[in-house]
Amino acid sequence: MAATKKKEAVVELLQTPIPVERHDLSSGRWYSATDTYWDKHFPDTPKIYKRSSTTVENAIDKGIGFNKWLGNSPTYDAAMEYANYRATIGTMVHDYCERVLRGIEVDFLKEPKWLNQETGELITVTREVQKYMMSFTQFCEDISQNGNFITEALEICMYDLATDNEGNQLHPWAGTADWVVTIVNKKGVEERWMIDFKTGNAYNTHQLQLTSYKILFESLFPDHQLDGLACLYLKGKWRKKPNYTFKKYQPDIETWNKVVAVSDWANNYPVPSFPQELPTTFSLQKEAQVQLKESA
Secondary structure (H helix, E strand, O other): OOOOOOEEEEOOOOOOOOOOOEEEEOOEEEEEOOHHHHHOEEEEEEEEOEHHHHHHHHHOOOOOOHHHHHHHOOHHHHHHHHHHHHHHHHHEEEEHHHHHHOOOOOOOOOOOOEEOOOOEEEEEEOOHHHHHHHHHHHOOOOOOOEOOOOOOOEEEEEEEOOOOOOOOOOOEEEEEEEEEEEEEEEEEEEEEEEEEOOOOOOOOOOHHHHHHHHHHHHHOOOOOOOEEEEEEEEOOOOOOOOOEEEHHHHHHHHHHHHHHHHHHHHHHOOOOOOOOOOOOOOEEEEHHHHHHHHHH
């Protein structure tokens, strides 16, 4: 399938002012500045790690629908295996959406498999993924027919070191926004939207996820205030024509700050725990080698 280019404009994309690393650990996803950046700017200060917004959200119950699905699964492990598979499909669709928005043609005949950058696994593109992409390009066509859209940021990692007067971190979380886009209607009115791509069901926590991203984005880019927040729920099982739901959300900063506090309390104010680094080369000391030779 080819990317749609009708009435689409791409400006020089915003880049995060702090180069970021992501760490997927047993306690969730964490963000930090790169070693190079941190050592240059804060050589005498321990590096600051921040949990992802979605890791913070784990302190909230996902609701009765999720609980029923989990309870009706054969086993917990089976449920997690399926959830991980769906997450991989979601990552695949995110990747293809980003390519299309960068003006890159996606051709599933030429590239029928997708490379998982985290695992190195090649995964076959299914008809469901093709339908997700048809739904996405349909959305782009729909907003183009009413005017124009200008992509300003894609997959932008947001890690903010702003502090209060006492030196405390104002935003002890981090995250990655899928798409920041200015949509221009036929009358020339511009609105800057932050849009998150979803291939699953809608949950109340999506409002808080977008709220947390808005706080970070507007702190890092004060000249780019947002006019709207939305999730684009793409459909991959439609029958007759591509389908999607564009759901707008209002920011709820007060509730998000409460969730951060509850998450800190519930997890005993967590810090990242990295796996022990193990040696990769092994050899005997020279003296031991000589002794073994003499013993032989």
